[in-house]
Amino acid sequence: MPRGLHRRHIRQTLPRERSKYARTHASTMPEDESSDIAAASKGSISLDDPKVKAGAISLAGLILIASVVTAMSLIGSDGGAVAEELRVPIFDKFSLIDAAPHEDARNFSSIDIDLNQSADLDWAVFGNEEGGNCCEHYLVTTKEGWIVNFGGEYPTWSEDRGHTWQEYIPSVFSQIGCREWKPTAPGQEGLGEGSIVQATNGDLISMGWFPYPSTSGADQFYAFLYDAEDEEWKWCFNRTPEPFYDRSWQVEVIGPISGGLYGSGEYATIVISNFWHQVQNIGGQLSTDGLNYEYFGFPDRDSNLDEMEVDLNFVDADLGPEWDFTKPHKEMRSFPVPSGGLYFPNYFVNGDDAYVDTSLNWWKATTMGGNSLPTEYCAFDSSGALHCLQASGTTIQHMVSWDGGENFTTENYTHEMASAIEEWEWHSQGENDLFVLAVRYQDASGPDKDVAYHAREYSQSLSPDQLTWIGQGDLDSTSGAGQDIRFDFASMGILPDGGAVIAYHDSTDPDPLFGVELVLPVYGPSLQ
DSSP, X not given: OOXXXXXXXXXXXXXXXXXXXXXXTTOEEEGGGOOOHHHHOOOOBOTTOTTTXXXXXXXXXXXXXXXXXXXXXXXXXXXXXEEEEOOOOGGGXXXXXXXXXXXXXXXXXXXXXXXXEEEEEEEEEEOGGGSOOSSOOOEEEXXXXXXXXXXXXXXXXXXXXXXXXXXXOOOSSOOTTOSSOOOOOTTOSOSOEEEEXXXXXXOEEEEEEEOSOBTTBSSEEEEEEEETTTTEEEEEEEOOOOSOOSSEEEEEEEEEEEOGGGOEEEEEEXXXXXXXXXXXXXXXXXXXXXXXXXXXXXXXXXXXXXXXXXXXXXXXXXXXXXXXXXXXXXXXXXXXXXXXXXXXXXXXXXXXXXXXXXXXXXXXXXXXXXXXXXXXXXXXXXXXXXXXXXXXXXXXXXXXXXXXXXXXXXXXXXXXXXXXEEEEEEXXXXXXXXXXXXXXEEETTSSEEEEEEEEETTTTOOOOOEEEEESOOOOOOBOSTTOSSBOOOOOEEEOTTSOEEEEEOOTTOSSOEEEEEOEEEOSSOOXX
């Protein structure tokens, strides 16, 4: 079959015991009763279980299964019969969301977890030519439907699900209003990497770091801003950054901001160095215009700050769809607060939270009920749900609060055949009632595996309904400089149509790849 055409081969896997998958979603857990997640796990899906990956039945049998939409089974005791309708496979409701052929469309195996039925579904695959580098992709999606990648030197994006790509390269002269003026040699800034996220007003806030000597200099911090109102890119040179980013993370501080010496603005943005922030808590850079950055200090992890209660309950706030696209990379370890400011869960060494208000002051923070959040990794989506995740051993726990962080419903993702979780990331969408978790784990008996879980209608149940094996799962890679084969961090996003965009790595390319989901339920209008 020619590349890019829709392929959806369904096969029934062999029977297995009912639900080896962890089913703890029904429990509502007060935050202060959260215990070790490995102990909380009541089961798991074994990703290398031969029953999960077993062979196929005949086409005739498959047609028979698909046709029995209203099949009934009788269960009960003492002569009583209870009718239970068997649901059809989730794949029966899937369709090709993008009919135009892609240059490189590949089949990835996917499993309907409840029925233990699998299908081969098309994903479009891209490499570092679409914005990555040797070691990573930095992926985001926007409410307008863009796929954006800043894994390499410059912001790179597609407005049509990957069919065409554009790249922003700074002009010789920067914008009027840059406090530190410096010309550049466009496209000659040297090897670099960046960070990017969409602000709630639609702007794309980002920075590029060029560490190596080049025609235009060395150790250069360039702020890149896509102004949504003007529909154009802008840039400014900034000094002095932290001496070593590798990698930067970026987040919006919800405004309006009245930041004193930092100025005022519709919002602020903070950039931190992954290396310095995690190793020595040196701080970061802050801007109130997205272009001019100044040093912004962070409190010591054992500081005794004044305390503020922060209302995190936005379930009835009618947040807009932009809140499905504001989540920063999880390693920023903070999240924007819709009423204003930025929240750092589990910031202090004793587990207390921190908060930056709209005047850019730091506080010790609690929820309105006086609680701290259970993990560093939390974010809102447009439903107002607060998602928090944490990893322990080979288990990742997903926690969702519908009351501002006072109580959480939980779901555990346990990888029985893994020796370690190497990288992971998640995104959620209130508009589509969708949660997606991407995991790269070290197989205990083989190479690294990339998997993705979809939990649809998570507002009703956190249990995932779909597991997808991303790529071939045949390559070991490690994060960090000096490694021969590198995959430095997980990265992903979800498009407005519900399609996932996920970074992975296998033996088909020496550098990391990323895939764009093509076959999925139709949440909204498909591309024509």
